[in-house]
Amino acid sequence: MIEVSGLTKQYGSRTVVDDVSFVLEPGTVTGFLGPNGAGKSTTMRMMTGLVPATSGTALVDGRPYAELPNPGAVVGTLLDASAVHPGRTGRVHLQLLAAAIGVPGARVDEVLETVGLSGAARRRIGGYSLGMRQRLGIAGALLADPPVLVFDEPANGLDPEGIRWMRDLLRGHAARGGTVLLSSHLLGEVEHTVDRLLVIGAGRIVADGPVAELLGDEGTAVRAADPAALTRALEAAGFSVQHGPDGRLTVPGAEPGAVGAVAAAAGLALTDLRPVSRGIEDVFFQLTAAS
Numbered sequence: 001m002i003e004v005s006g007l008t009k010q011y012g013s014r015t016v017v018d019d020v021s022f023v024l025e026p027g028t029v030t031g032f033l034g035p036n037g038a039g040k041s042t043t044m045r046m047m048t049g050l051v052p053a054t055s056g057t058a059l060v061d062g063r064p065y066a067e068l069p070n071p072g073a074v075v076g077t078l079l080d081a082s083a084v085h086p087g088r089t090g091r092v093h094l095q096l097l098a099a100a101i102g103v104p105g106a107r108v109d110e111v112l113e114t115v116g117l118s119g120a121a122r123r124r125i126g127g128y129s130l131g132m133r134q135r136l137g138i139a140g141a142l143l144a145d146p147p148v149l150v151f152d153e154p155a156n157g158l159d160p161e162g163i164r165w166m167r168d169l170l171r172g173h174a175a176r177g178g179t180v181l182l183s184s185h186l187l188g189e190v191e192h193t194v195d196r197l198l199v200i201g202a203g204r205i206v207a208d209g210p211v212a213e214l215l216g217d218e219g220t221a222v223r224a225a226d227p228a229a230l231t232r233a234l235e236a237a238g239f240s241v242q243h244g245p246d247g248r249l250t251v252p253g254a255e256p257g258a259v260g261a262v263a264a265a266a267g268l269a270l271t272d273l274r275p276v277s278r279g280i281e282d283v284f285f286q287l288t289a290a291s
């Protein structure tokens with residue numbers, strides 16, 4: 001378990017991370033969301049001892065990261081995928097890393113296979129694409145099969161297939177009891193990967209909760225053969241109706257069943273009926289605008 005409490009970072013007179021607290025539980029994938037400069041990387045760097053905190057604590061299994069006997073075996077990090085020697089091959093890079101954290105060399109070929117880099121393992125990293133470097137960074141994080149993964153913008157440089165692959169990897173890790181924290185500023189990228197959202201704006205946590213709770217149900221979208229008649233029937237039943245540009249009607253706060261019942265009672269044919277959720281972007285901007 002990871003417990004972050006009152007974590008704060010000041011650079012000069014500027015507070016870039018301000019009293020941040022959260023707990024990460026095993027078996028969950030938490031998305032750390034915020035716009036550029038919100039303080040995600042700084043928080044993750046303080047959690048892993050790369051940047052000293054001005055105040056507050058980040059404990060991994062009850063101890064600061066730097067005091068763990070073999071931190072790499074407990075927390076796999078992806079914090080700067082470009083911090084690699086471009087002249088080395090991917091395989092040599094991982095072999096050196098494995099030796100440093102006491103992992104048998106045979107594990108290198110396993111993680112190369114896991115991240116889909118077996119074919120490029122003997123090529124120099126300088127010739128890798130951004131996505132391949134990201135995969136190499138992920139391979140390094142997985143070497144010791146650590147229970148906790150802390151990934152900063154892991155989707156950077158990955159194509160849609162790569163993003164799907166990463167989603168499966170992280171969900172699989174959590175399903176085996178692992179703990180995952182991943183950051184992103186592109187919200188759609190993580191919406192289907194994470195169980196929980198931790199939203200940060202201007203250094204402060206502005207929302208923390210299950211995805212379903214934060215996104216919530218917003219109402220019903222409906223199309224009818226006669227939209228004007230359906231509008232009249234819904235308004236007569238006390239619902240408010242918003243008109244979309246393409247004949248789509250949105251009924252805020254209504255269940256699809258209630259909208260269908262009004263249409264049936266009025267003898268109106270529907271051509272489409274579905275629940276609509278607030279987009280993650282809407283929630284995000286609403287929350288961070290208030291911060």
Ligand SMILES: Nc1ncnc2c1ncn2[C@@H]1O[C@H](COP(=O)(O)OP(=O)(O)OP(=O)(O)O)[C@@H](O)[C@H]1O
Nearest residue numbers: 011016034035036037038039040041042043184185
């Ligand atoms: N070494 C530093 N010295 C001074 N200011 C810094 C330093 N590192 C980060 N900052 C500032 O702290 C703020 C938070 O940066 P951080 O990189 O943590 O944000 P982020 O949410 O990860 O953003 P991004 O998505 O752009 O990576 C930014 O305004 C940044 O300019």
